[in-house]
Amino acid sequence: MTSTKTALLLVLLGISLNAFAANIPGKKWPGNTTEMYIGMPGTAPSGIAWSDALRKAAQAWNDTTPFTFTFNSQFLDPCTGYSKNPANSNFPNGDGDSRNGTGFNTTVCGNDFGSGVLAVTLIYTESNLLGAEDITEADIVFNSNERYDIYDGPLRFQTRTQDFGRIALHELGHVLGLGHEQTASAIMKATIGNLDSLQEDDINGATTLYNGYRNCPVTSFGFGRSSGSLATGDCRVRELIGGGSDDSFVDTYEFELAQPTQITLEMRSPSLDSVLVLMDARSDVLDVDDDGAGGCNSRITTTLAAGTYAVLANTFDGKSDCGDTFGPYELTLSYQSSTLPLLGRETSLRGGSSTARFSGGVTQNGGLSYSNLAKSTQPVDIKGSIQVDSAHQGKAGFIVVAAVMDNGRIYLRNSVGEFVPYDQAGGVITKAYSKVLGAVENVDILRNFTPLVAGYPSAQVNFLMGYGLSSNPDELYFHAAPINLLTGL
Ligand SMILES: [Zn+2]
Numbered sequence: 001m002t003s004t005k006t007a008l009l010l011v012l013l014g015i016s017l018n019a020f021a022a023n024i025p026g027k028k029w030p031g032n033t034t035e036m037y038i039g040m041p042g043t044a045p046s047g048i049a050w051s052d053a054l055r056k057a058a059q060a061w062n063d064t065t066p067f068t069f070t071f072n073s074q075f076l077d078p079c080t081g082y083s084k085n086p087a088n089s090n091f092p093n094g095d096g097d098s099r100n101g102t103g104f105n106t107t108v109c110g111n112d113f114g115s116g117v118l119a120v121t122l123i124y125t126e127s128n129l130l131g132a133e134d135i136t137e138a139d140i141v142f143n144s145n146e147r148y149d150i151y152d153g154p155l156r157f158q159t160r161t162q163d164f165g166r167i168a169l170h171e172l173g174h175v176l177g178l179g180h181e182q183t184a185s186a187i188m189k190a191t192i193g194n195l196d197s198l199q200e201d202d203i204n205g206a207t208t209l210y211n212g213y214r215n216c217p218v219t220s221f222g223f224g225r226s227s228g229s230l231a232t233g234d235c236r237v238r239e240l241i242g243g244g245s246d247d248s249f250v251d252t253y254e255f256e257l258a259q260p261t262q263i264t265l266e267m268r269s270p271s272l273d274s275v276l277v278l279m280d281a282r283s284d285v286l287d288v289d290d291d292g293a294g295g296c297n298s299r300i301t302t303t304l305a306a307g308t309y310a311v312l313a314n315t316f317d318g319k320s321d322c323g324d325t326f327g328p329y330e331l332t333l334s335y336q337s338s339t340l341p342l343l344g345r346e347t348s349l350r351g352g353s354s355t356a357r358f359s360g361g362v363t364q365n366g367g368l369s370y371s372n373l374a375k376s377t378q379p380v381d382i383k384g385s386i387q388v389d390s391a392h393q394g395k396a397g398f399i400v401v402a403a404v405m406d407n408g409r410i411y412l413r414n415s416v417g418e419f420v421p422y423d424q425a426g427g428v429i430t431k432a433y434s435k436v437l438g439a440v441e442n443v444d445i446l447r448n449f450t451p452l453v454a455g456y457p458s459a460q461v462n463f464l465m466g467y468g469l470s471s472n473p474d475e476l477y478f479h480a481a482p483i484n485l486l487t488g489l
Pocket residue numbers: 014015016017020170174180189190
């Protein structure tokens with residue numbers, strides 16, 4: 001996060017074809033998509049409609065990058081919302097109309113194109129929570145003082161006939177946020193050439209711009225607490241978002257929710273000025289917090305739909321008025337639920353598949369509500385529920401309950417309710433109990449367990465439950481996301 005927050009609306013001019021690396025200023029469309037009005041009237045001498053050539057050029061970007069142009073077949077004058085600017089010969093006046101028009105014009109909405117300029121893309125941006133701006137409008141004005149056709153291959157210098165198709169490819173690259181490439185072979189070079197299709201550099205540039213948080217190493221994360229640190233060598237925000245100038249360190253975590261869930265994220269440090277950023281799977285920023293947990297610590301509480309999300313453990317770029325911009329931190333993800341939480345994907349020990357569904361959670365009020373955060377002075381119950389695969393119902397089977405400690409040690413519950421160390425080398429799975437499997441198996445994973453009394457005033461334990469069939473005792477069906485218990489409140 002940058003330490004300045006501005007809400008400017010600015011106009012940038014993308015002058016093309018005087019000079020065409022992938023230069024990525026970092027500006028981008030939220031949601032990786034925008035609608036282009038492509039209904040330019042008329043047809044090239046070759047017989048191809050301008051609108052078809054525009055659609056083909058946009059489709060080339062769609063087919064090779066994470067960005068998607070959608071199409072509105074109506075004509076929209078790119079100069080809608082703009083007028084001549086007497087103060088500046090390159091910039092038109094006005095705020096546009098928040099729609100992306102395309103068309104021929106003798107001027108850039110009243111201002112001169114300038115010498116040798118074939119087309120101009122007018123881009124509007126507004127400031128974004130992470131520093132690089134969001135693009136809000138991009139209009140392409142083609143210079144109608146030039147002669148155009150649509151063709152492949154070398155430029156037709158003798159007749160000074162421009163290829164509309166490659167110009168459209170180039171300008172659409174500006175629309176999606178690319179600047180000019182200086183060195184590599186690219187459609188985004190500032191001068192037009194014999195290239196008539198997207199090059200590796202163009203595709204890599206747009207992919208980096210729209211890969212979002214996956215541009216940095218991503219650690220998978222679940223409910224509970226983990227430690228990290230922001231330090232030299234970490235990814236930086238400008239790398240994560242594919243542009244901009246934000247040099248602050250960032251660690252990236254990804255988590256999945258199996259159902260709509262109220263979550264709380266906390267980032268705490270004794271020295272670092274923590275900043276939390278919550279993103280959806282498309283890298284759109286959902287929430288940002290700096291000091292919500294008091295001091296220099298941050299907290300986000302929100303309700304999210306089922307899906308994949310990213311948490312960025314971030315700080316400030318350069319100076320902070322609240323602690324350092326590097327150092328250790330603890331990140332905690334917790335939930336609050338009035339029903340037993342669904343545990344997401346099912347998995348198995350030997351690779352067998354099942355339609356079993358698993359739910360489970362920690363309660364300290366007899367099941368009125370569930371959360372992974374528990375007071376160590378009060379009794380904890382951990383409840384589980386298994387919807388058994390219909391093919392397994394009515395068959396002789398067994399239930400297994402495991403506790404995975406923070407140090408990685410695994411304990412399995414035995415038939416008298418004690419957790420005994422699991423000897424992975426031995427490979428024998430200790431069963432909690434055996435029974436004929438019903439449609440739903442309710443499992444009391446832990447009952448009336450007071451962490452402080454049991455010697456766990458502050459601890460993290462992940463619980464798993466599963467079932468197997470007596471006819472295939474080495475296979476176990478269980479859930480990928482553990483039931484987290486974090487004591488010490
Ligand atoms: Zn250009």
